[in-house]
Amino acid sequence: MNSISRRLLVLLLGALAVAALLAGAGTYMKAREEVNELFDYQLLQVAHSLSHQKTFEQRPASTSGYEQEDDVSVQVWAPAGALIYQSRVDALLPRAGRAGLQTVTFNNAEWRIFQLIDQNRTIQISQPLEARRELSINFALRTIIPLFFVFPSLALLIWFVVRHTLKPLSEVADEIARRSPASLEPLSIQKLPNEILPLVLRLNALLERLRHAFDTQKRFVADAAHELRTPLTVIQLQAHVLERSSSDNERNEALDRLKDGIGRASRLVGQLLSLARVEPDAPPGPLTEILLNKLAREIVAEQAGIAAGRGIDLGMTNNEPVSVAGEPDALRAMISNLVDNAVSYTPPGGTIDVAVLQNGLGAVIEVTDTGPGIPPEERERVFDRFHRGQDPDSAGSGLGLAIVKSAVERHGGTIAIGNGDRGKGLKVTVEIPFHSSH
Amino acid sequence: MRLLLVEDDPMLGDAVQRVLRQEAMTVDWVWDGAEAELALDAVPYDLLLLDLGLPGKNGLDILRDLRKRGVATPIIILTARDAVSDRIAGLDSGADDYLVKPFDPDELAARIRALLRRRDGRVEPLIVFGPLTLNLATRELRYQERQVSLSAREFSLISLLLEHPGATVSRDQLEERMYGWNEEVESNTIEVHIHNLRKKLGQNLIRTIRGVGYLLVEKP
Numbered sequence: 001m002n003s004i005s006r007r008l009l010v011l012l013l014g015a016l017a018v019a020a021l022l023a024g025a026g027t028y029m030k031a032r033e034e035v036n037e038l039f040d041y042q043l044l045q046v047a048h049s050l051s052h053q054k055t056f057e058q059r060p061a062s063t064s065g066y067e068q069e070d071d072v073s074v075q076v077w078a079p080a081g082a083l084i085y086q087s088r089v090d091a092l093l094p095r096a097g098r099a100g101l102q103t104v105t106f107n108n109a110e111w112r113i114f115q116l117i118d119q120n121r122t123i124q125i126s127q128p129l130e131a132r133r134e135l136s137i138n139f140a141l142r143t144i145i146p147l148f149f150v151f152p153s154l155a156l157l158i159w160f161v162v163r164h165t166l167k168p169l170s171e172v173a174d175e176i177a178r179r180s181p182a183s184l185e186p187l188s189i190q191k192l193p194n195e196i197l198p199l200v201l202r203l204n205a206l207l208e209r210l211r212h213a214f215d216t217q218k219r220f221v222a223d224a225a226h227e228l229r230t231p232l233t234v235i236q237l238q239a240h241v242l243e244r245s246s247s248d249n250e251r252n253e254a255l256d257r258l259k260d261g262i263g264r265a266s267r268l269v270g271q272l273l274s275l276a277r278v279e280p281d282a283p284p285g286p287l288t289e290i291l292l293n294k295l296a297r298e299i300v301a302e303q304a305g306i307a308a309g310r311g312i313d314l315g316m317t318n319n320e321p322v323s324v325a326g327e328p329d330a331l332r333a334m335i336s337n338l339v340d341n342a343v344s345y346t347p348p349g350g351t352i353d354v355a356v357l358q359n360g361l362g363a364v365i366e367v368t369d370t371g372p373g374i375p376p377e378e379r380e381r382v383f384d385r386f387h388r389g390q391d392p393d394s395a396g397s398g399l400g401l402a403i404v405k406s407a408v409e410r411h412g413g414t415i416a417i418g419n420g421d422r423g424k425g426l427k428v429t430v431e432i433p434f435h436s437s438h
Numbered sequence: 439m440r441l442l443l444v445e446d447d448p449m450l451g452d453a454v455q456r457v458l459r460q461e462a463m464t465v466d467w468v469w470d471g472a473e474a475e476l477a478l479d480a481v482p483y484d485l486l487l488l489d490l491g492l493p494g495k496n497g498l499d500i501l502r503d504l505r506k507r508g509v510a511t512p513i514i515i516l517t518a519r520d521a522v523s524d525r526i527a528g529l530d531s532g533a534d535d536y537l538v539k540p541f542d543p544d545e546l547a548a549r550i551r552a553l554l555r556r557r558d559g560r561v562e563p564l565i566v567f568g569p570l571t572l573n574l575a576t577r578e579l580r581y582q583e584r585q586v587s588l589s590a591r592e593f594s595l596i597s598l599l600l601e602h603p604g605a606t607v608s609r610d611q612l613e614e615r616m617y618g619w620n621e622e623v624e625s626n627t628i629e630v631h632i633h634n635l636r637k638k639l640g641q642n643l644i645r646t647i648r649g650v651g652y653l654l655v656e657k658p
Contacts, residue, residue, distance in 0.1 A: 241457055
């Protein structure tokens, strides 16, 4: 039975029934006691009043009369022991062995007897106990029966009270039912009873978290669409130029620019996917033991060609094995973006050093370049999505460092931006604890 | 016609410049608001193309400041922001038109022509002067009902002369219209184009006013 209303109804009515029965039992006991006292006294009174009578004349035993009604049987024995009077032929109790009040069994029934001996006569008044029991039960029933009559109306009343009490709960349910997936405003907590308030407050906290996640996603999609517009415009315009170009030279140039635009759009899409995977809301992937120095070496090897083409000396400064437990894709995206950034911003003739070290707590990855660096006042903002440096020649997505930061935070690590060696260029230092706790 | 493009994205700026050059428009390209203000002071541009997402000073602020300074040059906003509220903000800040990226290059050119037509108080994209009819949209010139084919430079030259019928246009004005900043102007190139035009339109239609410039006359 999973309805609070029905449970309350049954429990309350059950308790009421038990209470009524207890009241009945109590009334019965009390009535028995009083009836006993009263009837014993009556037996005494009858016996004493009969003792003043000189003679007893045996009338034909009648089945009527007040004694009959009262079930009281009067017996009188002469001093010699002969029965000289009896009020009921159906109640020939034996003469009790002693005087006074007593209870005896006769004809399988219990009788209350009072025996009085005066002038050598024995007067014995008897009454079946059954009569007293019936009377007491009657008393008890008179107490209980009205209660059972009010039961249905009481049930109805309880039903209404319970429904009324639980109304805030159904109102909250209705309010939730009316919600669309987009309406994540907190539920109203006004006039809520203390019992429901914690539930609604926790629900509101959940809604708030949901809304935040929702907003983040929406903003991400909007930003992504917004950012894709520029390369798409470039593609559209250069395709148009290509179409209308009148010389081979013009055509080739337009084709090159068109390819640049397509490359930029693809890079942006790749970076967006990368960011979506390392976002705080993204589900955690399985942790794997990863050799960071090996990973860094692979990435340096991959980008060495581009770096060499731009006249940049890219290399690793050490090669000691350092491993952490982490998500392989996120860690790869992290190092790859750091190196890619350095390659993009370092002018020809520059140097980029990648180092993978360890301190007591975790792995340390350092990427140092001889590029323009980042002024201190800009160091906070470079992690923002779509933030691009002031260098106008870079056609980057503005997502690289945002991806790095998300990946670092996913592993419970830290990232710091500082000056490169001898105060020039840029040095990015990432620390990843050996056992991340995501 | 000569336009100023304010665009911070190198690839996009390059693309817009190429597209409009193919439309025989002269495009100067600057990166930000400060450069735009300097350029506007130096050159009488016919139209300004403004990207809103610029580094430093916000595009809308640049727009408002230009209008406050009394710059009446038609301005088209190029932006990735497509919300209605953004369009309204752009137009209310003083823009004459609003194009959302990605836009069709033909549409951009058509809107530029439409704005210039409106600025000159013309309803049709046609300039008629004596025996000459120039269609600014198709860049077709008809002389005595006969079609004359024009190079992009020749078109620039004749359209400027036609915009000032009966007035002398100086050599400087012509050079300004025909060449952007990065383009090298050869010393006698105006003369060469005038010479070519005269071959197509007869010797007497374009008169040389020695030491001053050139004048288009109605009857040769």
